[in-house]
Amino acid sequence: MKKVVIGILLASFVGLWACQKDILNDSTLGLLETIANDTSSDPVGTTDLPNSIVSYVNENYSPLEIEMVFMSDDNGYHVILEDGQELFFNMNGDFLGDGNEGQGNGGNHGGGHMGNGPHSNGNPGAGCAANCIAGDTLDTAELPQAVLDYVAENYAGLSINVAVLKPSGKFGVELSDGTVLLFDEDGSFIKVCEGDEGMHGGGHHGMGNHGGNHGPGQGGETNMCTFGDSLTLADLPQSATDYVAENYPGESIEVVVAKPNGDFAVELSSGTVLIFDEDGTFEHECGNHGGHGPGWGGTEITASELPAAAITYIESNYPGETVVLAILTFHEKYFVELSNEVKIIFDTDGNVIFDSGN
The missing domain is CATH 3.40.1420.30 (Inhibitor of vertebrate lysozyme, Ivy)
Incomplete structure (x- = not known):
């Protein structure tokens, strides 16, 4: 699942408390902390969100869109935008706060959502x-x-x-x-x-390309677990290496990444992904927590589930090629990758938005 380190978030709240206490009360802060710290929350699609959340994002963060959503049972939702900004809502869809508090007291981002007004349109915040x-x-x-x-x-x-x-x-x-x-x-x-210097040369952000680009892949939690900065095996704590040798004999470590929250993720030769904390202590095996539904960016679908117009376009323009990945995105669009590595984005009706091959 996911774990969010909120030390910076809490420090931000401390700095803001004196001037923001009329906006942010104890129960709101407590609920936000609970959602942010929930390590058993499940990824969900935007169709599972209250309409008020989708409307809030569209009204206050356009043109940025939702890229990932986690639901903390009976608590609320952790929404991640495509630039990394994090928003928190209760189960009714009421906005609680974001991950950029404490940057000032303005009404837009730069002031944070705990400022005196909403995020202003056309002025996206820092994100990651x-x-x-x-x-x-x-x-x-x-x-x-x-x-x-x-x-x-x-x-x-x-x-x-x-x-x-x-x-x-x-x-x-x-x-x-x-x-x-x-x-x-x-x-x-x-x-x-801003807020980060990219992914140090890139190459860590493929859509479902395990064994290739190790990034926030599509279609499930396993791909999300390998989102991070690539490391060498020597960078992994010895305790994590020992755990793999003892519990997964015969398998080798193919991928090591440092995740944004400080954890380590390793992908084994079998494709199994393990999560370790910053000290190398085993936390869980990805896939054993449920949540095999929506992943980063959307939900993986079969080629037959694409709109008829999209299927016709592929057959007409790329005869002999097969669909190796199809995603129904959180934005009601379709992402398709073909066997020749061409990437195509279709709208809801199957009309072409982008075709890397043309």
Whole structure:
């Protein structure tokens, strides 16, 4: 499942308490802490959310969209936007707070949602740069020309190290100096993603590509567990290595990542993913907590579940190729990857939004 380290969040609340106590009461703070700390919460889809949450995000965070949702039973929802911003709501869909409190007292992000007003439209908050480049890797040549032009004009002398297609159809790029930028479906600039220096060269953010890009994959918890920064085996605590040798004899460690919350995730040669805390103590085996439904970005579906128009488009334009991954995203779009590594985004009716092969 997931564990969220909220030390920074709590420190932020302490700093804000004097001027924000009329907005944030003890019960609200306590509930937010409970949701954030719930290690048994399950990933859910946006269709499982109260309509008020979806409306709140659309009204206050556009053009950013929801990329992951966890539900803490009888407590509330932890919503993660595609730039890494974290929002918390109670079971009725009432907004409790976000992960950026304590940055000031303004009415938008920069002031945080515990400020004196909602997040202002068109001014996305800081979030986390790593989330902005969580997606399926593209060649630079596959980016819209508008993205290339923007980078050339505004970041002269820098090159694009990583380019990704996000499940919403947006594009994330990491530049040679570590700057991460987010663009919409047409290649129009949205924001500079701050709060992190990307994923250190990229390559950790594939959609379901275990054994390849080890990032927040689609379609279930196992992929989510390998979201993090790639490490070498030597970086893993010895106690974790010993645990694998003792409990999984005959298997080798293929992937090691440091997760954003400080935990370690290892993927074994069998595909099993194990989670260890920062000291190397075993926590759980991914997949043994249930929650095999919606994953990061959406829910994996079969090719036959794609709209008829999408299937026709694939058959007409890519004869002989097969669908290796199909996702119904949280944004009611369809992400498709073909056997030739072409990525296509379709709208609800099967109309093409983006095709990396054309």
